[in-house]
Amino acid sequence: MSKKYWETLPQGSVVLEAGSSAKFKTGGWRSMRPKWIEENCIQCMFCWMYCPDMSVKVTAEGKRAEFDYDYCKGCGICALECPGKKGNKAIVMEEEGK
């Protein structure tokens, strides 16, 4: 007899696969989108350090790269912490879809 769908679920809702959170793309939650302005970036990596979702990508050379919009929830911590260059922020928040 074939099992019903709910009978195939792992007991006690245990996730038996490591690192499966990568499959859960949380970028869809975002209403505010961080925008990286490269000319104002001093490569301090504060954004990378503060991001709670590891959504700031880093190049092979250890340089700041583009945001990973698949996971960025748009919390804005990076924009708040960004020291910018001479008073000009390297990260600004923009309304999503504009």
Add this chain to the structure above:
Amino acid sequence: MGKIVAVTGNEACAQALKQINPDVCAAYPITPATDLMQRFSGFVNDGKVDTELVLVESEHSAMSACIGAAAAGGRVATATSSQGLALMWEMLYIAAGTRLPIVMPLVNRALSAPLNIHGDHSDGMGARDTGWIQFYSENAQEAYDNTIQAFRVAEHLDIRLPVIVCMDGFIVSHSIERVEYIDDADVKKFVGKFVAVNPLLDIDNPKSYGPLILTDLYHEYKRAQHEVMTRVPKVVLEVAAEFEKMTGRRYGLFETYRLEDAEMAVVVMSSAAGTTKDIIDQYRDRGVKIGLLKPRMFRPFPFAEIANALKHVKAIAVLDRADSFGGMGPLYSEIAGAVMQMDTKPAMINKIFGLGGRDYLPDQAEHVIDELITLAKTGKVQAVKEYIGVRE
């Protein structure tokens, strides 16, 4: 062969835990369960067990630590009462939903307010819907036997659910009774080696406990949780049959007393059943066809089996040692649910008794049986729900 001793209910349960020797116990003291865990902590101190005893700052933490230890892959136990169980509330659902086989003696005690340390079933009934299996014990022997059987039920690979083993606070927990202990080696053999399922400490196979599951799958997980509960009665009876082979003591989903040819029945759980049996004997001597049904397993509730056992009676009194304010007594609701499946429905009344440790005296049982006799004759229920033993 076992040893016959004179011990309290708490002492007997502590002995059961000692013989089972769990990997982890996390507990916080609360009257009247304090004495149980205090005795067990003595066994830890004296090296009689090699349990990791985690002394925590609250019952919420106690159950949290038990959940962590069980998920890690250990055999886990704790004990509590009343407010302690209430403080565990959210964690109780997590233990059951995560399918962790934790065993917890619950020394039944009233809930505040007003503050009261004595026995009633308010605490256990409050945990009715948490997904834990629940056993209620009449005396110290049953509390001891149920605790040992609980591990087998909880840890059965078809079940993997936490189990609460209840006994009445003070009435059983602090009264010295004759108890027959099973030999250590026999308990060890009966309970067997703990088999971990998806243990977190299996670091070669990393996994996550406690995921977020929303509208896409939550309903299916609850359906699966309901299904596992339906498998419990069979396992409980198998474990009981094996236990009977070892001890000669018979357990079922419920106990019946002089019920086979009865025209009327009293349904009551735990220590009050003992008093009721005595009074039933007196009425039987006078030719009154009265019997008793004492549920042992309250969760899952064996609706069909109980309906079958009560199918021939004309009138039933359900005695609840807990109230659902503004509703019927919790045991009454279950019996009413069972009776609904019967072709001819008996007349039913609900009596709330013994709250906050108020003594359940023989005259209360007599009062109930007298009312049942009239009820069986007339079939007319005067008041469905009533308090008995109230000072007026």
